[in-house]
Amino acid sequence: MELADGAPARVLLERSVGAEMLVLGSTRPGSGPATPAAPTLQSRTPLGPVARDCLHAAPCPVVVVRSSDIPASAESAHA
Numbered sequence: 363m364e365l366a367d368g369a370p371a372r373v374l375l376e377r378s379v380g381a382e383m384l385v386l387g388s389t390r391p392g393s394g395p396a397t398p399a400a401p402t403l404q405s406r407t408p409l410g411p412v413a414r415d416c417l418h419a420a421p422c423p424v425v426v427v428r429s430s431d432i433p434a435s436a437e438s439a440h441a
Contacts, residue, residue: 371415381422386413389429 366373378384388409409417409426417424 371412371419374412374416375419375421378416378420378422384416384420384422384424386416386424386426387429388413388426 364377366377374384374386408414413424413426417426
């Protein structure tokens with residue numbers, strides 16, 4: 363674990379140099395799809411500025427995991 367001081371997107375981008383992947387979590391309210399089988403772009407909440415900056419500038423692949431993507435059993439195990 364590392365504690366870093368600075369703008370979140372800048373720090374994440376600096377730390378992602380040489381990484382195989384950058385994984386970000388998103389807990390924005392209402393970010394889940396309308397239905398699990400058929401999500402639509404209109405049903406998703408836009409990404410926040412940190413995730414957006416990382417998607418545009420990261421030197422490696424970026425994955426954003428929304429809280430609604432985590433099964434309820436996994437959420438309770440980490441609480």
